[in-house]
Amino acid sequence: xxxxxxDAAAGxxxxxTGIGKTYGSFTAVHPLDLTVPQGxxxxxxxxxxxxxxxxxxxxxxxxxxxxxxxxxxxQDVTALPPYKRPVNTVFQSYALFPHLDIFENVAFGLRxxxxxxxxxxxxxxxxxxxxxxxxxxxxxxxxxxxxxxxxVARALINHPQVLLLDEPLGALxxxxxxxxxxxxxxxxxxxxxxxxxxxxxxxxxxxxxxTIAVMNGGRVEQLGAPADLYENPATTFVANFLGQSNLLPxxxxxxxxxxxxxxxxxxRLTVPKARCATDAKRVHLGVRPEKITITHVTEEVAEGRxxxxxxxxxxxxxxxxxxxxxRTDGGQEVTVFxxxxxxxxxxxxxxxxxxxxxxxxxxxxxxSQAIDAGTGEEAA
Amino acid sequence: xxxxxPAAPPQVIPLTPxxxxxxxxxxxxxxxxxxxxxxxVFFAVPMLYxxxxxxxxxxxxxxxxxxxxxxxxxxxxxxxxWHFVRSFSYAAVxxxxxxxxxxxxxxxxxxxxxxxxxxxxxILVIAPFFTSFLIRTLAWKTILSDGGPVVGALNxxxxxxxxxxxxLTSGDRVLATPLAVVCGLTYNFLPFMILPLYTSLERIDPxxxxxxxxxxxxxxxxxRKVTFPISLPGVVAGTLLTFIPASGDYINAQLxxxxxxxxxxxxxxxxxxxxxxxPTAAALSFILMALILGMxxxxxxxxxxxxxx
Numbered sequence: 001x002x003x004x005x006x007d008a009a010a011g012x013x014x015x016x017t018g019i020g021k022t023y024g025s026f027t028a029v030h031p032l033d034l035t036v037p038q039g040x041x042x043x044x045x046x047x048x049x050x051x052x053x054x055x056x057x058x059x060x061x062x063x064x065x066x067x068x069x070x071x072x073x074x075q076d077v078t079a080l081p082p083y084k085r086p087v088n089t090v091f092q093s094y095a096l097f098p099h100l101d102i103f104e105n106v107a108f109g110l111r112x113x114x115x116x117x118x119x120x121x122x123x124x125x126x127x128x129x130x131x132x133x134x135x136x137x138x139x140x141x142x143x144x145x146x147x148x149x150x151x152v153a154r155a156l157i158n159h160p161q162v163l164l165l166d167e168p169l170g171a172l173x174x175x176x177x178x179x180x181x182x183x184x185x186x187x188x189x190x191x192x193x194x195x196x197x198x199x200x201x202x203x204x205x206x207x208x209x210x211t212i213a214v215m216n217g218g219r220v221e222q223l224g225a226p227a228d229l230y231e232n233p234a235t236t237f238v239a240n241f242l243g244q245s246n247l248l249p250x251x252x253x254x255x256x257x258x259x260x261x262x263x264x265x266x267x268r269l270t271v272p273k274a275r276c277a278t279d280a281k282r283v284h285l286g287v288r289p290e291k292i293t294i295t296h297v298t299e300e301v302a303e304g305r306x307x308x309x310x311x312x313x314x315x316x317x318x319x320x321x322x323x324x325x326x327r328t329d330g331g332q333e334v335t336v337f338x339x340x341x342x343x344x345x346x347x348x349x350x351x352x353x354x355x356x357x358x359x360x361x362x363x364x365x366x367x368s369q370a371i372d373a374g375t376g377e378e379a380a
Numbered sequence: 381x382x383x384x385x386p387a388a389p390p391q392v393i394p395l396t397p398x399x400x401x402x403x404x405x406x407x408x409x410x411x412x413x414x415x416x417x418x419x420x421v422f423f424a425v426p427m428l429y430x431x432x433x434x435x436x437x438x439x440x441x442x443x444x445x446x447x448x449x450x451x452x453x454x455x456x457x458x459x460x461x462w463h464f465v466r467s468f469s470y471a472a473v474x475x476x477x478x479x480x481x482x483x484x485x486x487x488x489x490x491x492x493x494x495x496x497x498x499x500x501x502x503i504l505v506i507a508p509f510f511t512s513f514l515i516r517t518l519a520w521k522t523i524l525s526d527g528g529p530v531v532g533a534l535n536x537x538x539x540x541x542x543x544x545x546x547x548l549t550s551g552d553r554v555l556a557t558p559l560a561v562v563c564g565l566t567y568n569f570l571p572f573m574i575l576p577l578y579t580s581l582e583r584i585d586p587x588x589x590x591x592x593x594x595x596x597x598x599x600x601x602x603x604r605k606v607t608f609p610i611s612l613p614g615v616v617a618g619t620l621l622t623f624i625p626a627s628g629d630y631i632n633a634q635l636x637x638x639x640x641x642x643x644x645x646x647x648x649x650x651x652x653x654x655x656x657x658x659p660t661a662a663a664l665s666f667i668l669m670a671l672i673l674g675m676x677x678x679x680x681x682x683x684x685x686x687x688x689x
Contacts (some may be wrong), residue, residue, distance in 0.1 A: 062593075062594070063591075082594050083593050083594070083598055088592070091587050091590070093587070097588060097610075099609045099610050109595035109596050112601060155594075158596070251541050
C-alpha cells in the first residue's frame, strides 16, 4: 500500500466541532462547527481579522483552540503538535528555508520522516510544479511565483491528508495570481487531496473552491457552493462581500401566489417567497448589478418585471461592460452593469432611465442587519 | 534582418561621463577621507614604525639601529612559546564558554522574550560597559577571592575537584589559576558574543520554525536543521569578536592570574614597559598578529563565509 492509497483509505475529512479561540477578552473565533469533505477544495473567505487564518492555524496545530476538537480523517488531533498531524501548510509569504536549496526545501519533510527514494520523489514533485531545472537554486534566486510553487511542492510531497493554504497568492501581482489560481486548481484535481484555502479575495475563492465558508467577526456567515452563495446570499455581509449588490430598503405589503409584494420608496416590487431569507416585515431587497436591464425612460417595460425609474448619475466604460450609477426617483443609488452590445446612445449622465429585472433574480434579507456590511475597505 | 528600414529614431547625444556631475563622482572619496586619514596616522604609520623597531638592535643607552636582525622573531617565539600557547588556549576556552552562555541567552531574547523584556535584557547585556574594564576585572578578584563565597560553594559542590583534574585549578583556590583568567575573559567578552548572535537570530522569521514543525521536524530538529544553520553568520562573527581580543588581552591574566598564567599580552607589556627591549616587544606583537590572522583565515574557510546570508 502506498502512502497515497493509505491516506485515501483513511479519509481526509476535516471535522471541526465547537472549535473556538479567545485571546484574553478578544474572541478571534466563536465556537464553530465545520466539515470539509475528503477531496474537496474548501475556501475560508473573509476580511482580515475575521478569524479565518486562526481557524486554519488551529487545524495545522500552530494555534491551540480554547474550546472544541479537530478531527482529521476520523482521528482526534486536537492535542497533537504540528509535526504529528497529517496536514501540511503553504504559508503566507511561503516561509522557505533560506539556507537550503530548492531540492532540500522540498525534501525537508521526507527526510524528517526518514523516507527512502527521496531523490526520485523530489524530482517528480519539482516536475509537477515545473521547476525541475531550478533544483539547486536558493529560494532568494527565484521569482515570487516560482517560490510559491516551491512552497506548494514542499507541502504536497508529503501526501498530507489535508493541504492548508494561508493566503498563498497574496504576495503575487494580479496576472500571476490568476495564473496560479488555475495552476493550484489543476494540482488539486490531479492529486485529489483535500485543500483548505484561506483568502480575502472573493474572486479567488469563487474561481478555485467547491465550497466557500464566508467568515465575518469570528463566525461563519454562510457556507455553500460559490454560485449558491452568489445567487442566494443569506446576509447583507455575504451579499456585499461576494461581488456587488444593490440593496433597497423595502416593506412587505402582502403576498400574491408564490410571490411577496413589496413597496420600496413607493414603487411596487415582487420577490419569490423562496428567495426571501426572513419573515420580517421590513427587508432589504437585493439585486445584482448585472441582472438589471437599463433602458431609456421612453421605452416600455414588459409585464411582470420589477421596474424602477431614475436618472443616470455616472457611467464608466470598463471594457466588457459599462457601469452605470443611477439615482432612482425614490432616492436610492443603484449600480448597473450592462454588456457592451447594443448600447442606447441616449443613456448618458442626466438622462432619465428605466431599470428592470426578473423578480426571480432578486432576494430579500432581514432589514435588521446593517445595509453596508461587507462593503468597506477591509475587503481590499 | 528586415528589408524595409524603419525611420531612424531621433538621435540622442549621450552625455559623456565627464559631462555628468564630476563633484558627485568624488563624493564617496570625500566621505572616506576622515576614516582613511585616521587609519594612516594611527594604524599604518605606527605599524611601519613597529615593523622597523622589530628589526632593530641596540640598547636604550646606545640607541637602536635597523640591522635587519630577523632572529629577534625566532628568539621571541622560543622564549614566549608557552605564553602563546596559553593565550590561544585561554581565548579558545573563553570563546566556547561565551558561546555556551551566549547562545541560549540570545535565543531567548530573540524568540521567547516579550518586546518589553527584550529591551530590558539587551540593556542588561551591555550594562557592564558603563563601568571600566579594569574596575570590572578587579571586582572579579574580590568575587573569586580565597575563602570567598564563590570558592566555598565550588568547593562544597566538588567542582574544584573536577577543575583540578583538568588542570584549570590547583588546590582549593580559584584566584591565580587558569580558571580565574578564563572566567574573567568569558565575562569581559560575553557581550561581544551575544550581540552578533542576537542580531542574526532576531532576523529569522518565526514562520520558518512553524514551517519546520509543519514538515515533521521536532523542536530540537528544527533548531539543528533550521535555526542554527541560519544563525551561523552570527556564530562566526561572535566567536571572532570574542577570540581575537581575548587572545591579545593581558589585564585578566595580570589581575586574576599568577606569573604562571601570563599570556602573550603580558609578555609584550613587560618587554615594552619594564625590560625596555623594544625590538622583542614589537616582534612579539607581529607574531601574535600573524598567528591570529592565520587562524582566522582557516576558520573562515571552514565556516564557509561565502555561503552566509
